[in-house]
Amino acid sequence: MDALFNYLNLIGPGDLVLYHGTLTDAHGLWLAMPCPCNICHAMDALGLPDVRFALIDPWGEQPGPFHARRASITRSAACG
Numbered sequence: 001m002d003a004l005f006n007y008l009n010l011i012g013p014g015d016l017v018l019y020h021g022t023l024t025d026a027h028g029l030w031l032a033m034p035c036p037c038n039i040c041h042a043m044d045a046l047g048l049p050d051v052r053f054a055l056i057d058p059w060g061e062q063p064g065p066f067h068a069r070r071a072s073i074t075r076s077a078a079c080g
């Protein structure tokens with residue numbers, strides 16, 4: 001059921017998301033991008049399904065949290 005739920009809630013690059021992870025200061029709306037760091041790229045190259053996201057301020061391009069877990073973000077209803 002979790003896999004199906006995740007499939008139906010796929011987050012693509014540039015999607016507006018709500019962050020609700022462990023960094024409470026960063027809770028709110030962000031643009032989700034695939035995390036560009038070497039660690040996450042290495043994980044991706046290994047075929048691990050644990051996709052991480054880099055979060056970007058949609059208004060100021062201010063960098064937000066990196067390596068955000070899929071479970072820590074929800075696609076915003078605002079982007080249809």
Ligand SMILES: [Zn+2]
Binds near residue numbers: 035036039040041066
């Ligand atoms: Zn990363």
